[in-house]
Amino acid sequence: MGKLIALEGLDGAGKRTLVDRVVTQLRDRGVTVAVDAFPRYGQSVHADLGSEALRGRHGDLADSVHAMALMWALDRRDAAARLRELLESHDLVLLDRYVASNAAYGAARMHEGGDGEFVGWVTDLEFGRFGATPPELQLLLDVPVALAAERARSRGASDATRELDAYERDSDLQTRTGAVYRELASARWVSPWWVLAADLDPAALALDLAEWM
Numbered sequence: 001m002g003k004l005i006a007l008e009g010l011d012g013a014g015k016r017t018l019v020d021r022v023v024t025q026l027r028d029r030g031v032t033v034a035v036d037a038f039p040r041y042g043q044s045v046h047a048d049l050g051s052e053a054l055r056g057r058h059g060d061l062a063d064s065v066h067a068m069a070l071m072w073a074l075d076r077r078d079a080a081a082r083l084r085e086l087l088e089s090h091d092l093v094l095l096d097r098y099v100a101s102n103a104a105y106g107a108a109r110m111h112e113g114g115d116g117e118f119v120g121w122v123t124d125l126e127f128g129r130f131g132a133t134p135p136e137l138q139l140l141l142d143v144p145v146a147l148a149a150e151r152a153r154s155r156g157a158s159d160a161t162r163e164l165d166a167y168e169r170d171s172d173l174q175t176r177t178g179a180v181y182r183e184l185a186s187a188r189w190v191s192p193w194w195v196l197a198a199d200l201d202p203a204a205l206a207l208d209l210a211e212w213m
């Protein structure tokens with residue numbers, strides 16, 4: 001049975017880039033790694049509805065913190081069986097965002113902390129009611145808000161499919177989300193967390209992960 005690892009962080013932190021680099025390094029070392037990313041746009045109607053709502057569609061859907069979190073949670077619920085299959089056939093399954101994204105962004109939208117009601121609601125919903133597989137390790141790519149925002153902005157300018165959505169345009173929300181992520185990490189929410197710096201060397205992370213396994 002493989003190990004489930006989730007990479008978390010702000011929009012534009014560099015999660016996707018880091019996943020690509022670390023996976024290459026791990027595969028070079030002979031580790032079998034499967035990669036997936038949430039939201040699963042184009043594969044899950046719930047993910048697509050959430051993304052469209054963040055771009056102004058579906059009336060007041062995006063105004064509801066709980067309705068948006070439910071969309072992302074239903075996406076993960078639909079993916080649960082496939083995730084279990086991947087864990088059976090790989091040493092590692094590395095996810096670009098998982099349940100902690102829902103906890104951090106939702107709590108930040110509610111102006112709550114990592115020990116607040118919203119995080120409890122997400123925990124019960126996703127790990128309790130929906131039976132999501134808990135990650136064995138969570139990685140927080142802890143990049144300063146301004147740097148993440150700049151990266152998200154320049155990516156949006158060069159790629160029309162990555163134009164900034166409502167969460168990405170809200171720098172106060174990003175700041176609060178970063179604070180909740182750090183609280184979740186220091187409280188070891190669900191599993192141990194490693195906090196990674198912006199200038200982290202992907203090869204060094206791959207080495208640490210190979211040793212951790």
Ligand SMILES: Nc1ncnc2c1ncn2[C@@H]1O[C@H](COP(=O)(O)OP(=O)(O)O)[C@@H](O)[C@H]1O
Nearest residue numbers: 010011012013014015016017018151152154155
């Ligand atoms: N370590 C890095 N140094 C410089 N630019 C980076 C780095 N990591 C990512 N980027 C750039 O920043 C932007 C956002 O990165 P991305 O991996 O898409 O972030 P995320 O998946 O966290 O939203 C991309 O344009 C990417 O090329």
Ligand SMILES: Cc1cn([C@H]2C[C@H](O)[C@@H](COP(=O)(O)OP(=O)(O)O)O2)c(=O)[nH]c1=O
Nearest residue numbers: 011038039072097098101102105106167168
């Ligand atoms: C997966 C997930 C994402 N989010 C948020 C984080 C992002 O701001 C937003 C969209 O996810 P993101 O991964 O940033 O997608 P995009 O490719 O459109 O940039 O949704 C949650 O609030 N909960 C979740 O469970």
